[in-house]
Amino acid sequence: MVTVSVPDKTYQVQVLDGLRHEIGKKIRQVWSPRQILVITDKNVADLYLSDTVVQLQSAGYHVATLVLPAGERSKSLASLEKAISCLAEHQFTRADGVIALGGGVVGDLAGLTAATYMRGIAFIQIATSLTAQVDSSVGGKTAINLGQTKNIMGTFYQPDLVLIDPTYLKTLAIRDLVEGYAEVIKCSALAGGDFWQLTGTIRTVNDILTRSSDLITQSVQYKADIVMQDEREAGIRKYLNFGHTIGHAIELLAEGGLRHGEAVAIGMIAITERFVAENISSSEFLQALNRRLQLVGLPVDSALIRQPATIEQLAHDKKNLSGVLQLVAVKEPGQPAIIKKSLAEMTEFIEGAS
Ligand SMILES: NC(=O)c1ccc[n+]([C@@H]2O[C@H](COP(=O)([O-])OP(=O)(O)OC[C@H]3O[C@@H](n4cnc5c(N)ncnc54)[C@H](O)[C@@H]3O)[C@@H](O)[C@H]2O)c1
Numbered sequence: 001m002v003t004v005s006v007p008d009k010t011y012q013v014q015v016l017d018g019l020r021h022e023i024g025k026k027i028r029q030v031w032s033p034r035q036i037l038v039i040t041d042k043n044v045a046d047l048y049l050s051d052t053v054v055q056l057q058s059a060g061y062h063v064a065t066l067v068l069p070a071g072e073r074s075k076s077l078a079s080l081e082k083a084i085s086c087l088a089e090h091q092f093t094r095a096d097g098v099i100a101l102g103g104g105v106v107g108d109l110a111g112l113t114a115a116t117y118m119r120g121i122a123f124i125q126i127a128t129s130l131t132a133q134v135d136s137s138v139g140g141k142t143a144i145n146l147g148q149t150k151n152i153m154g155t156f157y158q159p160d161l162v163l164i165d166p167t168y169l170k171t172l173a174i175r176d177l178v179e180g181y182a183e184v185i186k187c188s189a190l191a192g193g194d195f196w197q198l199t200g201t202i203r204t205v206n207d208i209l210t211r212s213s214d215l216i217t218q219s220v221q222y223k224a225d226i227v228m229q230d231e232r233e234a235g236i237r238k239y240l241n242f243g244h245t246i247g248h249a250i251e252l253l254a255e256g257g258l259r260h261g262e263a264v265a266i267g268m269i270a271i272t273e274r275f276v277a278e279n280i281s282s283s284e285f286l287q288a289l290n291r292r293l294q295l296v297g298l299p300v301d302s303a304l305i306r307q308p309a310t311i312e313q314l315a316h317d318k319k320n321l322s323g324v325l326q327l328v329a330v331k332e333p334g335q336p337a338i339i340k341k342s343l344a345e346m347t348e349f350i351e352g353a354s
């Protein structure tokens with residue numbers, strides 16, 4: 001179990017095999033009886049919704065459900081409107097709560113719903129994908145996309161509890177498992193030390209599954225430490241964006257062709273290639289990063305970033321301050337740094353990427 005403590009809240013991230021059978025009990029430890037809206041997506045609903053609802057009802061809650069289409073497109077204003085309308089139709093009050101049951105898409109959308117309904121009602125994350133278990137359920141970032149721009153609207157809004165059962169991963173498609181693992185590699189590169197050694201032992205997709213508890217615990221612990229020091233991303237939280245400036249720029253341009261973690265994998269390689277050329281990152285680190293990503297089948301072809309629309313999207317990065325991007329470099333495992341580059345320099349770089 002990891003405890004996250006930020007100025008306005010302290011909450012637990014519980015990681016345990018079999019936790020999905022104790023949902024009612026765990027939630028009763030933090031929430032009194034109330035109305036709950038469980039937001040999920042179609043795939044997760046088919047597998048886990050009815051059991052979750054029964055557990056919540058047995059624990060004394062009145063439960064409403066909202067099932068969204070699976071996939072990134074559900075991180076939209078239309079979904080947010082649907083979710084807020086659903087809460088209003090059921091006459092939810094500030095004493096009620098929202099639960100996200102699903103991956104990062106459901107978590108980001110449900111979190112924003114909870115943050116904005118009546119200016120904020122209680123929120124819990126039940127993380128079912130690897131991305132959600134290692135990253136998105138922790139730290140309070142919520143968001144939706146507009147057009148092809150990632151996470152352009154959102155809030156920092158911390159949950160009251162995060163429940164992570166690694167056995168949910170048994171039903172996750174391999175591609176979704178692997179994309180989540182890109183965020184684990186990201187964290188391990190930022191953390192260095194034992195965590196970096198751990199990802200060095202992962203050689204197959206099956207290794208991700210068999211070591212999932214360790215990978216999740218290390219990622220959550222690393223992220224929680226950062227978030228506790230810098231909840232609102234004024235400083236070191238920016239490191240968690242390693243690979244994301246370019247990753248986010250290409251993710252939605254691929255029209256669903258690239259998962260978040262896949263875009264981040266390409267983004268990490270593209271930016272590290274650049275920083276190796278500038279003698280900021282070591283070529284040994286680039287090689288090792290490349291190897292870890294490729295071993296599990298993540299894309300690493302930095303030529304994919306070479307399209308004019310990438311440059312347009314770069315300007316929407318939240319680390320663009322008046323035309324100067326704050327990029328995350330990893331010099332060596334465990335040695336992240338922020339490097340500033342103008343949009344003009346980045347344009348040159350993108351146009352020259354091969
Ligand atoms: N808020 C944050 O800090 C943060 C961090 C990382 C990523 N994200 C966001 O998360 C999103 C990506 O998350 P994701 O990779 O979980 O995508 P996702 O939520 O779309 O889930 C991937 C797929 O797996 C399915 N799924 C989830 N759990 C399952 C299970 N146990 N069994 C079978 N199928 C299951 C979903 O239905 C979906 O089809 C992106 O939008 C990204 O921007 C946010």
Ligand SMILES: O=C(O)C(=O)C[C@@H](O)[C@H](O)[C@H](O)COP(=O)(O)O
Binds near residue numbers: 141233
């Ligand atoms: O929690 C964070 O901070 C992160 O940056 C984690 C990222 O993996 C995640 O994709 C996040 O949603 C990116 O946020 P954004 O601020 O770049 O939109």
Ligand SMILES: [Zn+2]
Binds near residue numbers: 135183244260264
């Ligand atoms: Zn990410």
